[in-house]
Amino acid sequence: MPVITNIDDLKRLYQRRVPRMFYDYAESGSWTEQTFRENTSDFEDIYLRQKVAVDMTGRSTKTQMIGEDVSMPVALAPVGLTGMQNADGEIKAARAAEKFGVPFTLSTMSICSIEDVAEHTTKPFWFQVYTLKDEDFMRRLFDRARAAGCSAIVVTVDLQILGQRHKDLKNGLSAPPKLTVKSIANMMTKAQWGLGMLGTKRRFFGNIVGHAKGIKDASSLSSWTAEAFDQSLDWEQIAKFKKMWGGKFIIKGIMDAEDAKQALNVGADAIIVSNHGGRQLDGALSSIRALPEIIDAVGDKIEVHLDSGIRSGQDVLKATAMGAKGTYIGRAYIYGLGAMGEAGVTSALEVIHKELDLSMAFCGHRNIQDVNRDILLIPEGFEGRWQK
Template sequence: MSNTMQGIIEFGKMLAAPSGPRGIQAVPSNADMRLLAKRKVPKMIFDFIDGGGGDEITLRANEKDLQDVILLPRSLVDVRLQDTTATFAGDNFGLPVIMGPAGLVRVAGSGGELSAVRAAGKKGVPYVISTSSAFSIEEIAAEATGPLWFQLYLWRSKELVKNLIDRAKEAGCTALVLTVDVPLNANRIRDLRNGMSIPPKVTLRNAYEAARRPKWLKGIMTGPPIGFRNLQGIAQGSSALSHSEFINKELANLGATWEDLEWLRRQWDGPIYVKGILTAEDAIRAREAGANGVIVSNHGGRQLDGLPSSIRALPAIAEAVGRDLEIFMDGGIRTGSDVLKAKALGATAVLIARPWVFGVAAAGEAGVERVISIFEQEIQQSLALLGAARFEDIDSGFASFPQSWERNAMTPDLALNR
């Protein structure tokens, strides 16, 4: 298909995409939700959500490599009921989907993180509060009716980290997600080209885009200032500096080691999941340092460019530690069949971020609800078509992946230490 024809099709979808709380229920896919979000927010905001690090090679690989995984169906199986239940973090959940951490979502408008956590609660889906949220732990927890987890970094100040841990525990968070792949923030070329800042500023460059979206503009101009509300009062400059500048200059810990994870283990008695693992070696080290699980992730392609896709890294990690740790995956998950592919290659459940942020941008709480519903419907449909009555029955026999992917990336020494 030519680029011109593809552009015409995309433009037609954008025009046809419904809006409003009722119309949002007619959005047929998460790809269409993305297009609707593109209409609702200025280009700089859309690119902030949609973009990745560097030349976005890893960003594109996350989705492309999922497409290269082939599902292998079973025939004549009784699938009158499709059980989407998944067991992780010591509990049963109706869906194998977790709302992954995303920072500063209020830039997307429509209530930001508060819209998302309300939708997650209605669907019984765990919501991971980001340290970089535009609302505080306490503000988000006050709107939550479902499971809450908390994401944090091993920043330079252990006092700051301990403060966040204590607040998360007090707010009712039951698991920690430790992100280890952001020693500092990488360049995101789209943001640099657009002059994106936190908080967003209306300039001559983007004034027309903002003026065409008065609802978004009003939402940005009203309400609390957009910044790191979790850090107000405990970190100087938590709202005045840009996102990257603040993290890189004030908080980044280039000296973090596995000993810091051991320290964190002593501070928290619930599950700890280490996010940003791409090798069997690091998964083994996470296990030895006290983690309960790992999240196979390249930060959605937003950090170091040129990394392997998450789905490509998953099989080797599952083979190395799958008997000892819970394994989750994020990066490129857009459909219900993507979720089943991740399960077949070794994941217990998946995390999503961009899809639910696009839901916020498109229609706030109703948009996020629709995103979760799309995943639910597609997982049910995919189970039936695959010939599996239960999500938990999906194993490696239901999928194949390219021979060029290495199933077992362990060195002999690491294998002997298992």
């Protein structure tokens, strides 16, 4: 068993153990990947203020996200194709999250279905939906999430059209993977991954195949996904989805203060400041740079969370100190899942929790709910001073 001390340790194992197609899917952004890179590098521009001779006993990272108790202000983000990173990946990640006491968010584009995850977990999880044209399919999706006991819906609003991700196009990304000379040669070097896939029946998009009209198998899926996303989405439609669901409602993909106000107007319980991990609009601000303006605009009226770029407990601490009530990890837990299955997801959570706990203590705090901007050294102009 390798010694894991940070998320990069898991990333190195992940790269060795998972086919290139799926590694590239996770570890890439759109176009030049500027936003993808800056999501992580911009955290490095924020420094922490060390305090000494402070009682560090009795520390707690426990808090709440949308009224749910969490062991730390971290949730597992929705990630498509998770079941291609490791066999039955969504089930394994959901189990790890449940045991650790953090929320798991299942993607609509998951390999394991809503019902699969519900069958193998005991606590409610969150379900992420895209805004699709087929209203009947959306209603049935909400009904299935309700029947599975999901405690919140996360609506992704920044994917009406798909950003161009060069690596996915060049790799011919699909689930299950297309069998070409190149893909077969690469998969033959990933024996453990291959054995896992041979041992599971879950290799297609479980929430779509057999549920969407005309989708009986993988061959009809690609044409459906190309046409399914609703390019005409507006705030009126988002409000309709909120009414359709009727429960806790989170809007993911907010990068602008005016959009944050619109989310507040439709009655969302929380918003997620997110640029889709740098996979949609390249050249957009990093999430951590966009966060302060959004906090200033709506932070006392609605719960603001942050996604994109979190790779450590210090990143979680910095986002929390800037006002985020919760953060999301996507790639960080995918590295763990691809490296070591459920144990790898647990390892990723343990690494982040330890970094968060110790860094909070070094900054003079014993409770994550007491942390604020006083622990940060933020450079002037970090949020940007842009010409009008």
